Each structure stands twice: as C-alpha cells, then as structure tokens.
Amino acid sequence: MLALLISAVLASLGGRSWRKEISIATAVSVALAAACASVPVFQVLAGGGILQFRFPWPVPYGEFFIELDPLSAWFLLPTLLLSALCAIYGVGYLWGQEKQRALGSVWFFYNLLVLGMILVLLARNAVLFISAWELMAVSSFFLVTFEHERESVRSAGWIYLVATHLGTGFLLVFFILTARETGSMDFTVWAARGIQNPQMAGTLFLLATVGFGTKAGFMPFHVWLPEAHPAAPSHVSALMSGVMIKTGIYGLLRAFTFLGTPPLWWGWCFIGIGLSSGVLGVLFALAQHDLKRLLAYHSVENIGIITLGMGVGLLGMNLNLPVLAALGFGGALLHVLNHALFKGLLFLGAGAVAHATGTREMDHLGGLLKPMPWTAATFLIGAAAISGLPPLNGFVSEFLIFLGALKGGISTGGETAVPLLALIAGLGLIGGLATACFTKAFGIVFLGEPRVHSTKAHEALWAMRLPMLALATACVAIGLLAPFAVGTLKPVLANLAGLTLETTTENLGAASGPLNLAVLGSLAFILCLLTLVLIRRSLLAGRAAEADATWGCGYVRPTARMQYTASSFAQPLTHQFRWVLGTRAKIEAPSGCFPDRAELKTETPDLCHGNLYQPGFLRMNWAIARLRFMQQGHVQLYVLYIAVTLIVLLAWKFR
Template sequence: MTSFLIAVSILFLSAVPGALAHKGSLFWERCSQILSITGCIFGIYATVHMLAHPENAALTLQWPLVPGALLAFKMDALSAVFLFPAFLVTAAGSLYGSGYWSVRDKAGSGAWLLFFYPILAGSMMLLLCSNNAILFLLNWELMAISGYFLIITEREKEEAHSAGFTYFVATHTGTLALFGSFALLMMMLPGALSLPAASSLAGDSQQATAVFLLALLGFGFKAGFIPLHIWLPAAHANAPSNVSALMSGVMIKMGIYGIIRITSFFDAPPVWWGHTVLTLGLISAILGVVLAIAQHDIKRLLAYHSVENIGIILLGLGIALIGRSYHNESMIILGLAGALLHVINHGLFKGLLFLSAGSIIHKTGTRTLLKYGGLWKSMPYTGFFFLGGAIAICGLPPLNGFVSEWMVYMGIFSSIHGQMLMGTFAAPGLAMTGGLALLCFAKVFGLSFLGEPRTPLPSTGDSPKSMLFSMGLLFAGCLWIGLAPATLVPFLQKSVEAWTGTPATTPLQALVSAGHISMIAFALLILVAILTAGMKYKTSRQQIPRQPTWGCGYMHAIPRVQYTTSSFAQLISDFFGWALQTEVSLKKPSGIFPVSKSSCTTHTPDVLLDYIIQPIFLKLATVSVKIRSFIQNGIVGFYLLYFLVALCLILILI
C-alpha cells in the first residue's frame, strides 16, 4: 500500500511543474509529464504487487479527518480492476499531450491542462482505495471539481463553458444523492465511518433499498447511463482529447465502481435490484449506440458510445445481482467477471479511439465528420490505430472487446434456465447493440479514412511520435487481452470474491474459450495478410492497366457523390425516429433550371436535455429572477422586515 501512496503522491506532485509551464516553458512541461508517467508506472507496480501480496493491501494512518474517521486506505482486487486501466490511460494521455496540447503552442491552456490532469487522475486513484465514507466523498468532490476545470480548458469558447456548467450541475446533483446514501449506510453501522465488509449487511430492509436507490442515482450521474447521461456528450466533445480519453476510459467508471462497491455490502439483495440495473443497461446500450450513429461530430459520437458501453457493463452487473439473489454462482461469476473485464477493455479501446480522434482533429482542425475523407493517405498509422479501436469496440475478435462481451453473453445464457424472460430480452438486445456499433464504425472509418478527401489533406504527414506511441501502447493492451484473456482469470476471480465475500468455485472457462476464438481469428488475419502480400508482390511484376473509378459522368470521383453521415445512417435514424427526433432542414430545388443550390441537413438533439431538462431550468431561472427582484428591491424597510421575520422564526423554533 505504501508504494501505491508514493505513486499517487508523484502524480499530484507533477501538477506543480505543470503550473510553472504557464509561460510556455518546455522544461517544466517535460518535468510534469515525466513525473506523471513515473507515478503511473509505480501505480501499476503497486497494483500487481497487491494482487501477489494481499496481506499488505490496507493502511490506516493516524491522521483524523473528522472525529471517528481516520485516513484509511485499502486496495483489494475489486479496486485493482479499476486502478489498472486508470494508471495506463493516464500515462498514455500524459505522453500524448506533449504532441497534442503542448505549452509551446498553447501556453495558458497547456499549463492549465498540465495542472488539473494529474489532480483528476490522482483523486480517482485515491477514491478507489478510500476505506471510509468521509475520505471517499472528499476524493469524489476533488475528482468532480478537477474534471470541471479540464472540460473548460478552452475558456475562450462559450460551448466549453456551457458543457462545463451542465457537468457541474449534474455531478453535484449526484453528490447530493450520495450524501444521503452514505448517511443511511452509516446509520446501519452505528459508531463507524469505515466502509463495511462484503455481504455484511442484510439486503432485504427498507433502509438497504434506500441506500441502493440513492447510490444508483448518485453514481449514475457520473457513470452516464440513460437517462442520467445529459452532461456526457458535450463534456467529452469540448475537453481536450487526452482528457476525453481519461474521462471516458476512467472517470465515468468511478460511477460503476461506486454501484458495484455499494451492492457488495448487502447479502442476498432483492431480485428487483438486478432487474433494475439490467433494464437500465439494456436501454443505455441500445439507445446509446443509436444516438451515436446519428452524430456528425466525431467526439460526440464516441461519447455516446461510452453510454452504450456503460450499458453493457450494467448488463453484466445486473446478471450478477440476480444471480446473487438466487444464490446462482454461475450467473454471479460470469456476469460480474464480464462486467469488470469490460471496465478494463473499455478503458483501453475507448482511450485509443479518443486519442486517434484527437490526432485527426489535431491535423484537420475540425471535429466534423463531413469534412474528413481519404485520411489514410496522409495518416496511415493513426488510421490503423483507429481501426484497431473500432474492431475492439464492436466486439470482434481478435481484440479485447470480444472477450468481455462473450463473458456477458455467457452470463445471459446461464440465466435463461431460471430467468427465461430476462434472457429473452437481454441476449437479442446485446446482439443488436453489437450490430449497430459495427454499422456506426463502418460509417466513421469509411467517411474519415477512405474515399475522396472532402477538404485538403494535411500536408505535414501523420501525428508526432509521442502521440503515435501513446496510441500504440493502448492498442497493445487491447491485443494482449484479446489474445491471452486467460492471463486475467486469477485476477477476475479474486475481484468476484471481493464482491461476494466468499471464495468462487466456478472456473472461468468461458474466458479461456474466448481466447481460443480470438487466436483462430488472429491466425486467419495473418493468413489473409500473407496472401495479400504475396498477391501484391506477384502483380507488381506485371503490367496491369490502371483506370480511374467511374465517377457518375464526371471526369473523376468527387466528394459530392459520396455518402454523408446523414445518408449513411438514414435507415437506422428513420427506424428509431421516435427516440432520436431528428430535425431535418430541406431546401428543395425550384424551377426547370434551378439557380439556387439545394441542400438537406439533419440535426439530432438530445431529447432529454434539449426538450425536457433545459426548458425546466429556463423556467426555474425565470421564476428565480422574479423572486430575486422582489426580495432585493432596494427598500430598506423590507430588509428590516426580513430580519424581524427571521428572528420570530428562531424564537418559535427554539
């Protein structure tokens, strides 16, 4: 545990040289990045060491936070699941920042980013190992505030401030719910502020239900599942891409960690807990990917895929909770192991995708998909890494997304015998999610890297080496877990045992079989690559005439005749029109020989935010302004009256 605290201390320390880089000093920037990466390396070592020596996983310092609450830390296999991708993505993002958001080009915002980035990362690491309620909430608030400052890194943009405000309101609404949840939890443990052991509390009481519902609300705002996702798309889109990678790959998982940790305290919870989580997961998975398909902004699209993948994680957790209610160990281990493995996998491939998207934005200067095209010619390495992330997020072998979704499928199938209705909906829902994700990334990759350029291609070549190395690091992690998932079996079994509080006897054979499928897929890919290379070598020695692609009557192919984001997704957008409420702006041609240009543009709003929450807040703001103008009317007599009324109320109450 000591090595973990050293790692986190180094992370926090890296914020100091980051702040000193505000005048564009590359020296302080390098110092900050070296310290940050060093802290992450120490952190990965500490996580692995804890798994090998669990007897050293707790540390209580005699430093009182409040009376009765000491500075207590504890790392177990459950927190290690979240720590591993957190350290890895943080390190990759730190290295990536030297080429993407350097103080050399952006002195003020670059130093801002270097200061708050390690604070966000460090607060999440401490949160995962907090062993009492006060320390947990303190780190939760530090994470929330540092996240806000990172979202508004580009402070000159109104859009960034709007995204930051929405995030700030959402996260603190969730924090209020968490105060209530922890207060009720501590009432169940009189005289103690330490978090209870797994399965130490009865789950069938009304108080336990209140703790669960408040935790689901509070942690749900951070996790971003539907309908609590309102802050997530704008925040991810407006933050720098390495921050987006950290927020999507790690920060939203703090909400998942909270739900998993809270539910671990209760033995045999009511079965409706699991059904509630499962239903929320199914809705988030399907609607998240549908909303992603309709987006024109590459980072908003990836943000909605975070909603989708949080839904997949909740599917696994819901299965595990139902299994816990029925004492079905197969459902517990397959469901929870699948969910936890997807936590790791999503952190890796979503971090990879956001870093790849950031490289595209860095070169093209825009987030709009309609302005991309043909980028493979100038950015082949970035294209390769983006393709790898796309394969992983679609759940295809041989990369890591396949093995965790395979585990969730196995959990669903294991439940069908006793819970036929649940399995009947969950399995097709997960299959639909995978199919729609494949459609979405066929659109994104095709529009971005293939076809004719819609705008002039970047003339400076691919991304800097630091950015490419960061993407390569995360891609290597995706490939490792995809090809050798069996290496994680002991790790995942320990994490399931930490959740249930009892030894697991059911082996994770499903993970081994998933690894075999990935190996076969990888071998086939190698074979195809060899055959392709051989054919290319053979044809290179022959004179083969080359002709331009048929361009529909034009001399050569032009961007106008290519698919757009709207036309590619039209079928799905129409089918889910009831949920998307897509707005169409159509300018038809007029006359026999039209003079003016015709056009058709679409915009897909976030129905919950744009049509429900924002109108309510605008109404509240209007009422608040009227109340304020009435109370603060400038008449001294009214102010004296307020004092008199307040004094009378105090006397009555006392």
C-alpha cells in the same frame, strides 16, 4: 508504496509554471508516478492481499483511511495506464499552444483529476470519498472549460457541473443513510455489518444507481457526456471517458459489497438500464456529425454493456447461481478495462485528427489514411475492438456476458430467462449498430477522397503516436491472451459477489474452456489471413497491376463532394429510428431548371436534454423567480432576514 504514489502525484503539482518545459516535466512525473503505483496494484492483483493506510484527519467523522484491495486495484490498473499515456499524449497535443494559453493550469488540474480518481478508488471513509469525488468533479470541470473563450464550451462546462452535483446530492443522502444504519463512516465496517433492513437496502440501491449512474452515464442521466467530452481537450476526454466515468461503476460495485443479497428487481433494473443505455447510446451516436460527440455517445453504449453484465451478476447472486455471478460481474469488470483501452485510443485518435485538420465535423473530412497512416491504423483497431469483433478485446468481455446470459437463459425460470433473452438479442442489436457506427466513423474520416478540410493534414507527433500505439497493442494483447486476462479477475470477483476464491475459480473455469477455444479460433483466423496474403502475393507476382480512377458507371469527372457522406451513410438507420431520435432537418430543395442553391441541415438534439431536463429546469427557474421579491439589494433588509431567522430558531429551541 501507496504513500509513494500519492507523494509522486503531489510532487508534480508543485511544479506549475507557465513554460513549455512544464508539459514535459509533468508528463514524465505522472508517468513515473503511475509506474511506481502500478507495482502494488499488480502485487494485490497477483496475490490477492490487502494494503491499508490509516492517518488521523481532523475533519468531523473523517479519517484518512485508504485501502488497496483487489477491486480497487482492478480499477486502478486502467486509471494509472491511461493517466500516464494521456499525459504523454497531452505534451504533443498542447505543443505550440503555450503562447495562447496558460498550460500550467491545465497540468495542475490534470494532476488533481488523476489524484482525485486514485483517491476515490482507494478511500474507505465516506467523508474522504466524497471529498475525493468532489476534487475529481471540480478539477475535470476546469479541464472541460479549457477553451473557455468559446460559448459552447462554457455551456458544456455548466451542464457538466450541474449534472455531477445533482449526482453528488444523491450520494450524500446515500452515505448519510448508510452511516445512520450502520453507525460508522468506515467502508470496511459497512461491508462487515451489511444493511439488514431490505426496504432500506432498496432505497440505498436506488440512490446509488442515480448518484453513481450520473457519473457513469446511465441513459436518463447521461446528458453531460455528449456535451462535456467534445468540449474538453482530447487527452482529457480520453481520460474522462476511459476512466473517470468508471468511478461510477466502481461506486456501484462497492455499494453492492454491503447492500446484502440483491432482490430480483435489482437485476431487472440493471438489465433495463443497460438495454436502454446501450441501444439508445449507439443510436444517438449514429446520428452525430461531430466525431468526438459520436465517441461520447458510445461511452453511454459501453456503460450499457457493463451494466448488462452487472445485471446478469445480480440475477446470479439472487438465484444463488455463482456461475452467473462470476460471468456477469467478470464480463462487466473486463469490459471496464477494455473500454478504457479502446475508448482512450479512439479519443486520442479523434484528437489527432482534430489537431491535424482543425475540424471534428466528419462530413468535412476524408481520405486521412494516406497522410496519417499510424493514426488510421490504430483508430481502425480501436473501431474494430469497440464493435466487439473477434480477435480483439471487446469481443472477450462481451463473450463473457453473453455466455453468462445464455447459461442463465437456458436453465432458469421465465422471470429471469425472458430478461436474459432480451439481453442476448440486445447485445446483438448493439453489436450490429456499433459496427454500423464505426464503419461510418472510420470509413468517412479516413477512407475515400479528401473533402474540404483534410487536404493539408499531417501525421501526429511521436508523443501523440506512441500512446495510441501502446493502447492498440493492449487491445490486441487482451484479445489474444483472454484466458490469462480472465484469470487475473479471480481475486477481484472473490472480493465482490460474496463468493469464495474457490467458487470463483471453479465458475470462471466454466468460461476458460470456451475462451481458450475462441482464442484458438482467433489465432487460426490470423494464421489463415497471413496464408491468404501469401497466396494472393504469389498469385499476383508478375501479373499486370494497373491504377485507374474509381469506376463511376461511366461518369469520368467525379469530385470528392460526390462521395457518400456520413449523414447519408447513417440515414436509413436514423430514419428507421426517427421516433426516438427526433432528428430535425432543415431542407431547402433545389428548384427551377437551373437551381442555384440547395441546403440540407440535420441536427439530433439529445432526447432527455430537450424533453426532460430543459423543461424541468425552466419550471424550477420559474418557481424560484417567484421569490425574487425577497432579494432587493438592500443590506438592511438582509440583516433583518438574518435577525428574523435567528429569533425563529431561538424560539424553536425554547419551545
């Protein structure tokens, strides 16, 4: 079954050429491959068995060893789903571009990216894992730089490449140290032996947090996200933001399976990272004008929520409270799936908007609900889901994390209860700010009167609409079938937090009662809503219905430019948090009795990019420039360097 999956993806690689048909052929083959591959994934999730596949690989320390266990299967689920849907969407998105661009290469790297992600999730050998990790990073780099004739896209590509390789650097050290400690390159051996030395485990934990956290987008390491996601074509952004960054979370969870019982500070560390990523992510999202950049910062926020769940889980493991471990990790895992669904949906919607109007600038859009009803309806579902609103899936995973934190907060001592209270308040703040952010995104782009760029907009092609509809349906379905979705987590959790299947079942049972009632409440809400619709209809039947202009307090000639803009909508919040956002404004106020021009331009550069990395890299550049004298371009000199190095090495050997 696994071989089938790999070969199917490989097969679609073969057919690269430069014609329009290739889009359709590739999309169909990716979808078919995903459908085939999902069979064993569901088997493993249902039965909890493990599928293995070994194959000798003539690389030092390498072995082609892949395994499908419930944890991998859980992450494969959104990967396969989103890969297939984004491929179908890509056909519509790239339709008509085959004249200007080499579409063959796009699909080639798209397939490589999917293959890389699947291999990362399945690999059980450190060398294979790193190779797949690099395959994923490099292929996504080429996808990010798809529109490489634009300067901003190229620079985004470089930032991404540098960031991801810095992360890989930490991972290399992590793997080498682990291998030295356990004497093997095999993940299964690592899990069986574990890391006994607590200091070493702490070091490894930090290395993994930085290395995997760079990919996932933890707050100080997130700089590449807001650059790379807007630059990539939308179906690729959806895939990268929905699934690829989750491989970082997967890596961390995999690392926890062999790092032993976590000390308390790991939990604090994760709650701290989660709060900073969550709150700062959504704050920076609020300050953005570019729709896709806003979504990219929201990925940072959602990774923060996932990290909060993992923090609760780690505290639970440390305190030997399986209920916390099950709820925390369970919420985090479910949020991984949920975020893949709604963030994929939102990126696809943003892509449809950009495709239809030619801009991603929110202040130039407006009133798109009328020309694009399908895109708008699905985007609305995605926006409500990502804000964690009740009948949808985002609420379910946040509820699990909240329940875990609350259970811990009322029963444990101060050193865990206080961070958990911070988490509870933090979840409230993140939810409130996310509501602000997505009412802004949806309200300004889709509602009101059309602004500059949205007058000639058209609805997306069916190839683009269908994936969005599928994802929106999935968001609603998980929201309403929450107890069932949580039930499928059991084998995954048993695999993870050192729990047995029985304790997991028992402790997740603590969540299923409340979830059943919450879902009942959600169903009652929908029923109530339908009743109100009927009541309103019967009340209004036969009564006068007039249409008029929006009431402008007596002013009768309003224009679309007088509407409230996205920047003004977010201004109170961005002003309140200006000490952290550092928004730069360029104001030219109107002056005189007949002012002829006025200008206001605001820009919110990234906190870490401007204050941490840029000075750091400049300093490094400066230091390296000191060595410039060695590189003169004389071949003789270089040969001399080689000779000197060899002689020094020789002398060292004979020492």
